[in-house]
Amino acid sequence: MELTTVWFGLIAVLWIGYFCLEGFDFGVGMLLPVLARDDTERRVMINTVGPVWDGNEVWVLVAGGATFAAFPEWYATLFSGFYLPLLLILLALIVRNLAFEYRGKRDEAAWRARWDLMLIIGSFVPALLWGVAFANIVRGVPINGSKEFTGNLFTLLNPYGLLGGVTTLLLFLTHGAIFLSLKTDGEIRHRAGALAVRIGAVTALVAVVFLVWTQTLTGNAGSAVLFVVAALALVAALLMELRGREGWAFTGTMVTIAAAVAGLFAALFPDVMPSSTSVAFSLTTSNASATQYTLTVMTWVAVIFTPIVLVYQGWTYWVFRKRISTHHIPGGRSGTPPMPQKVTAGR
Amino acid sequence: MDALDLARWQFGIVTVYHFLFVPVTIGLSALVAVCETLWVRRGHDHWLRLTKFFGKLFLINFAIGVATGIVQEFQFGMNWSDYSRFVGDIFGAPLAIEGLVAFFLESTFLGLWIFGWDRLPRKVHAACIWAVHVGTLLSAYFILAANSWMQHPVGYAYNPKTGRAELNDFAAVLFNKVQLVTFPHTVLAAYMTGAAFMLGVALWLQVRTSTPADDRTMYGRATRLSAVVLLVAGLGVAVSGDLQGKVMTEVQPMKMAAAEALYHSEKPASFSIFTIGSLDGSKEKFSVKVPGVLSFLATGSWNGKVEGIDELRARYQKTYGRDPGAKYYATGGYTPVIPVTYWSFRVMIGLGVAGAGLGALVLWRTRRGRLPTGRGWVPVAIAMPFLPLFANSFGWIFTEMGRQPWSVFGLMTTSSAVSPGVSTGEVLTSLVAFTLLYGVLAVVEIGLILRTVRGGSAPTPIDDPTLEPVDRPLVHAY
Numbered sequence: 042m043e044l045t046t047v048w049f050g051l052i053a054v055l056w057i058g059y060f061c062l063e064g065f066d067f068g069v070g071m072l073l074p075v076l077a078r079d080d081t082e083r084r085v086m087i088n089t090v091g092p093v094w095d096g097n098e099v100w101v102l103v104a105g106g107a108t109f110a111a112f113p114e115w116y117a118t119l120f121s122g123f124y125l126p127l128l129l130i131l132l133a134l135i136v137r138n139l140a141f142e143y144r145g146k147r148d149e150a151a152w153r154a155r156w157d158l159m160l161i162i163g164s165f166v167p168a169l170l171w172g173v174a175f176a177n178i179v180r181g182v183p184i185n186g187s188k189e190f191t192g193n194l195f196t197l198l199n200p201y202g203l204l205g206g207v208t209t210l211l212l213f214l215t216h217g218a219i220f221l222s223l224k225t226d227g228e229i230r231h232r233a234g235a236l237a238v239r240i241g242a243v244t245a246l247v248a249v250v251f252l253v254w255t256q257t258l259t260g261n262a263g264s265a266v267l268f269v270v271a272a273l274a275l276v277a278a279l280l281m282e283l284r285g286r287e288g289w290a291f292t293g294t295m296v297t298i299a300a301a302v303a304g305l306f307a308a309l310f311p312d313v314m315p316s317s318t319s320v321a322f323s324l325t326t327s328n329a330s331a332t333q334y335t336l337t338v339m340t341w342v343a344v345i346f347t348p349i350v351l352v353y354q355g356w357t358y359w360v361f362r363k364r365i366s367t368h369h370i371p372g373g374r375s376g377t378p379p380m381p382q383k384v385t386a387g388r
Numbered sequence: 389m390d391a392l393d394l395a396r397w398q399f400g401i402v403t404v405y406h407f408l409f410v411p412v413t414i415g416l417s418a419l420v421a422v423c424e425t426l427w428v429r430r431g432h433d434h435w436l437r438l439t440k441f442f443g444k445l446f447l448i449n450f451a452i453g454v455a456t457g458i459v460q461e462f463q464f465g466m467n468w469s470d471y472s473r474f475v476g477d478i479f480g481a482p483l484a485i486e487g488l489v490a491f492f493l494e495s496t497f498l499g500l501w502i503f504g505w506d507r508l509p510r511k512v513h514a515a516c517i518w519a520v521h522v523g524t525l526l527s528a529y530f531i532l533a534a535n536s537w538m539q540h541p542v543g544y545a546y547n548p549k550t551g552r553a554e555l556n557d558f559a560a561v562l563f564n565k566v567q568l569v570t571f572p573h574t575v576l577a578a579y580m581t582g583a584a585f586m587l588g589v590a591l592w593l594q595v596r597t598s599t600p601a602d603d604r605t606m607y608g609r610a611t612r613l614s615a616v617v618l619l620v621a622g623l624g625v626a627v628s629g630d631l632q633g634k635v636m637t638e639v640q641p642m643k644m645a646a647a648e649a650l651y652h653s654e655k656p657a658s659f660s661i662f663t664i665g666s667l668d669g670s671k672e673k674f675s676v677k678v679p680g681v682l683s684f685l686a687t688g689s690w691n692g693k694v695e696g697i698d699e700l701r702a703r704y705q706k707t708y709g710r711d712p713g714a715k716y717y718a719t720g721g722y723t724p725v726i727p728v729t730y731w732s733f734r735v736m737i738g739l740g741v742a743g744a745g746l747g748a749l750v751l752w753r754t755r756r757g758r759l760p761t762g763r764g765w766v767p768v769a770i771a772m773p774f775l776p777l778f779a780n781s782f783g784w785i786f787t788e789m790g791r792q793p794w795s796v797f798g799l800m801t802t803s804s805a806v807s808p809g810v811s812t813g814e815v816l817t818s819l820v821a822f823t824l825l826y827g828v829l830a831v832v833e834i835g836l837i838l839r840t841v842r843g844g845s846a847p848t849p850i851d852d853p854t855l856e857p858v859d860r861p862l863v864h865a866y
Contacts, residue, residue, distance in 0.1 A: 087866045092503040095454065095495035102491055105461050106484035113476020113552075120465025120472075121807040127466060128818045132825060135455040139829065142451035145866045146444075146836055188473075189809040331477045331555075338558045342485050350492045357496055360507055 044336040045326040048111035049313065051343060053306035055107055057299045059100035060171070060209070064298055066094045068217010070137065070164025071210075073157055076221065076232050080153060084370045087141065087160070089224040092361045094141060096354055098134070110339050114188055114329035115313045122182065122190025123174055126197060130167045137163025168213045169206040173197060176205025176251075179305050180258060181323075184316035188324060201254060208251040211244035212301070216294040219278065223287040226366040234282055237290070241279040248275065252301065259308045259315075267304030271297045392806045394815040395467040398822065400788075402459050404781050405826050409453030411780050414528060414575060415582015416446045417521040419614065424514045433848055434606040441845035442586060442610070443517075447502065448836050452829060454495070459822065461487070467815060471795055471805035478544050478555040479534055482562075486530035494523030528575055536567035538796050539787070540639040546799075553799060569635050573628035576621045577740070577783070580776040583618035584743050586610055587750065588772030589841050595765045599844065606845070608759045615750040618776075622744025629737075630685065637686040637694070640797055642704065642722060643790035644686050645697045646729035655693035657682035662734065667726045697723055708798060724792045732786040736779050743775035 069090050077083040090097075109116040120127055136159040144156035180201055183191045218237035222230050252268040260268075278293025309315075313329050316322035330336070389397075420443050427435035461483065464472050472479075497519035504513050537543075543560030544553045555561070590610035593599055599607065637644040649667040650657060659681035664674040680690040687694070695703075704722040746768060753760045791797055795805040 084866065088503075091866045092499035093496075095499055096492060098458075099487060099491040099495050102458065102461050103484065103487035105465075106480065106487040108480075109465065109472065109476055110480030110484040113472055113480055116465045116476060116480070117469035117472040117807075120462055121467075121469035121810050124466055124810055124814050125817070127462060128821065131459055131462060132821060134458050135825065135829075138455035138458075139451055139832075141866055142447060143832070143836065146448065147839070187808075189469075191809070331480065335477050335481055335555045335558075338555070339481055339484065342481075342488065346485075346488050350488065350496075354492065354496050357500055360500060361503060 043326075044333060044340060045111075045330045046311075047340065048107070048330070048336055049306070049310060049326050052104060052107050052111065053303060055100055055104035056306075057302045059097070059104055060213075060302055061295050061298050062093070062097035062100060064168075064209075064213040065217045065220035066090045066097055067164040067168040067213040068215070069221060070160045070217075071168065071214055072217055072221065072233075072236070073161055076218075076229060076236065080150070081367050081370050082229055083153075083157065084145070085225055085229060085365055085367055086221060087144070088365050088369065089221060091141070093354075093357055095138075096357065098138070107339070107343075111331050111336060112313055112324075112326070112329045113331055115324055118184060118188050118190055118314055118324060118329075119178070122184075122192070123177075123197065125194045126170045126174055130170050133163045133166035133170075135163075137167075165210070168210045171206075172209030173202045173206035175209075175302075175305055176202045176255075178314055179255060179309050181315035181317040183318045184314065184322050184324065185318060186322050188322070188329075191318065201258070204247070204251050204254065208244075208248050211240065211247055212294070212298060215241040215244045215275075215278075216291075216298065219282055219287065219290045219294050222282065223291050224364055226364040229366075230364070234285070234287065237282050238279055241275065241282070245272070245275050245279070248272065248297075248301070252304065255305065255308055261308065263307040264304040267300045267307055271300035271304060274300060389812075391810060391812045391815045392803055394812065394819050395806050395810075396802065398467060398815065398819045399463065400785075401819070402456065402463065402822055402826070403788075404784060405830075406453065406456040406460055407780060407784055408777060409449050409456065410524075410528075411574075411578035411581035411777070412449045412585055413446070413453045413582075414521075414524040414578035415580070415617075416442065416449065416585060417517060417524055417582075418579065419582050419586050419617065420446050421514065421517040421521050422613065423610075424517055428510050428514045434609055436848060437606060437845045438610050440848075442589075443501075445585075445589065445837060445840055448833065448840065450498065452833050455829075456826070466818070467807055467810065468795075468805050469807035469809065471800065474552045474800055474805070475537075475796060476552075478537060478541075478553060478561060481555065481558065482530040482534040482537075486527050490523045490527035490530065492523075494520050494527065497523065525575065528578070529571055532571050532574055533562050533564065533567050536564045536570050537561055539570075539636075539791060540564060540566040541796050541799050553796075565635055566632075566639060569628060569632040573625060573632050576624040576628055577776060577780055579621035580618055580625060580740070580743060581773075581780060583614040583621060583747070584776045585773040586614035587618055587747065588769045590614060591750065591760070591765055591772065592769035592841070593844055594759065595761055595763070595769070603844065604759055608754065608757075611750060612754050615747045615754065618747030619744055619751055622740065622747060625740055625744075629740075633685045634688055640791065641695050642697065642700045642724070643729070643787070644682075645695060645700055646724045646726055646790050647733040647786065648682050648694070649726050649730045650682065650694060650696045651698050652696040653693060653699050654696065655683070656680045656691045657686070657694035659685065663730070667730050697726075722793065724790050729786055729790045732782040732789065736782040736786055739775045739779035739782065743772070743779065746772060746775070 069086055073083055073086060077086055105116070105120075108119070140156040140160035140163060144153050144160070147153075174197070177197045177199075180199075182196060185191050215237055218233050218240060221233035222237055225233065249272055252271065256265055256268055274293045274296035278290045278297060281287075281293055282290035311326050312323050313326055314324040316324070331339075420439055423435050423442065424439040426432070427439055464479075464483075497516045500508065501513065501516040501520060504516060508516070541553070542564050543555060543557035545556050546552075547554045561567075587610075590607040594604050594607035594611055633644065645651075648657070648659060649663070656679065658677040658679045661676040661678065682694055683692040684690050686692060701722050708722075750760070750768075793801050793803070795802040
């Protein structure tokens with residue numbers, strides 16, 4: 042297999058990792074005003090992702106860096122072309138990051154309320170806009186012979202692109218709600234589970250429309266299979282959630298997101314950014330790539346370090362595998378006292 | 389102002405801002421790790437309290453450093469797309485490796501450290517903060533390798549067929565001679581910055597009259613530790629800076645000439661402490677000069693010849709008139725903005741020396757267990773953190789502005805690096821958005837730090853032994 046194909050695949054893997062992991066972080070952030078009844082419950086929600094959100098976010102930095110290294114032309118065209126949506130994503134991620142770290146640093150309701158709002162906005166904006174961006178990449182945008190994007194913000198806000206955004210938004214909401222039902226205990230767990238099923242049903246409908254639309258636009262056999270897997274996994278996840286099997290339900294939405302993103306990349310290949318102006322101007326894995334030498338160096342680095350990263354990130358999830366409830370929050374109201382319980386669905 | 393000027397302002401603002409937090413992160417992670425290690429080894433409660441207290445300040449700083457770091461990763465593609473196309477084959481690799489090798493390490497182990505109190509054995513917990521520190525060093529190494537390549541491109545060849553610079557020797561990029569002096573200089577300066585931060589905070593709390601006696605002893609320990617680190621790192625910064633000056637004279641002679649505003653070659657060349665009057669080479673009204681010092685800084689000999697701006701400009705025009713990156717090449721004066729390079733170089737050195745000097749003073753006044761007291765120390769404590777902090781900023785302003793008009797020295801000018809497809813309005817929008825947001829965040833951050841410092845270190849809470857570790861309340865919960 043050619044190294045350009047390998048790196049196309051690796052970048053797909055990085056985005057899959059990002060959306061699978063950061064997806065539930067976004068979901069938790071967006072559900073903050075919906076699921077929590079008071080500050081202690083909000084803190085329970087935030088602390089379910091507390092130890093891991095920052096590591097999850099690094100996936101997007103590495104995806105960006107890997108795109109720069111392996112496909113410099115793709116990196117240059119994409120980020121200069123999708124300028125304003127990317128700016129909004131960056132601003133949102135900045136305020137979200139600080140909300141996590143700063144909201145608990147002062148014990149005042151107004152301070153916390155302000156950072157809660159930042160956390161909600163900072164989760165909502167990227168959850169929507171990453172979907173808009175990816176849908177547009179797959180669909181194709183105006184790119185001229187000098188590999189420059191010639192559209193503007195409104196080029197990206199087409200019905201298909203917006204549907205892509207709504208799809209990722211809903212997927213992350215469902216994913217986050219299921220995650221919360223898996224990681225919390227007490228009332229909030231039941232509320233999260235019930236909500237997951239309701240949002241999940243809507244998500245399934247929207248996602249199927251979006252995936253079918255994608256398949257008819259640019260799909261191939263590979264993307265068709267992956268999209269079917271994504272849809273089935275989502276239905277299975279909701280059934281499992283209904284039966285209280287939260288670990289399996291979470292696995293289900295992980296598979297859904299992974300298969301859907303993989304399907305989008307499959308539909309894209311061998312282009313990396315198709316041009317809607319002329320097929321001749323499309324950026325492909327071969328005309329956008331770095332040299333064989335650079336790709337070889339990067340492959341060695343990836344082969345050595347990716348397994349190490351996966352091991353210690355996996356270890357973090359193992360260390361923090363237990364459910365969190367209100368009694369874990371310092372100074373918070375004591376909820377149900379800790380009862381000896383079977384560890385369910387440790388990840 | 390056109391899109392290029394705005395993009396340059398944006399790069400300057402977001403990068404200088406980002407680098408206020410980076411050196412504190414590097415330096416303070418090491419110092420917090422030392423405190424925790426001392427606690428693990430000696431078991432004294434003071435070290436645990438110092439770990440948690442400075443750990444909290446570290447987290448406030450780290451959060452904003454990470455948040456602003458995301459912009460750094462993406463702005464090359466956004467504002468500098470022609471740069472990204474031209475050098476991406478070389479420049480992208482260290483950025484990607486930085487993410488994979490360093491960012492994952494930092495963020496994952498920091499999460500373990502924040503939430504792992506009571507969940508992890510002590511030694512493992514202390515190892516986590518060390519892992520964070522190693523992550524910051526790796527991050528510094530790869531990003532400085534990328535920057536050093538812009539200062540002195542090596543390990544590449546220009547490919548006329550693809551019209552870009554292409555990597556052919558990655559080891560040459562990693563062990564670039566500029567990198568080998570820049571990395572120690574930057575990291576040692578970061579240790580100075582972290583130490584000065586800890587020193588300022590600890591000294592202030594120690595001389596504060598409302599601090600209980602036992603706590604004063606505790607802050608005295610932090611004062612002493614950070615003063616030692618500040619002084620030792622300060623000496624290292626001076627030595628590495630001197631080495632850096634000689635390499636710089638070799639690879640970018642114009643930058644050294646611009647540091648002194650030296651228009652005509654001199655042998656030996658003197659170094660002016662300050663100058664009143666214009667720096668355009670025409671006339672100077674008043675200047676305090678030390679003979680031979682510039683010769684020593686540039687060449688290592690008190691009598692060495694230092695080339696002036698006028699001679700270098702002629703030489704550059706001869707050399708780079710037929711540059712291989714001709715598509716990206718625009719003729720220019722080859723001269724950076726002299727007042728900026730002249731003053732930033734001096735302010736960098738002045739602030740660094742002042743920081744290390746105050747460190748030495750504190751070290752002397754705390755000898756054999758003495759604890760300084762009195763209001764007289766308050767201004768010292770308040771000034772302390774800012775000295776190395778701003779020395780870093782001026783160092784970067786000097787080295788980046790001193791490279792102009794080049795983006796990659798000798799290969800690509802800054803004006804040819806900007807995104808051709810991005811409109812002035814778009815750059816202006818992002819410039820205004822980032823500047824406003826960063827301004828607000830600075831106010832919030834400083835407020836939070838001051839508040840935390842004023843609160844001081846909280847006594848260690850008493851554990852409820854009936855609870856299993858996993859059922860205890862989280863120590864550093866969000």
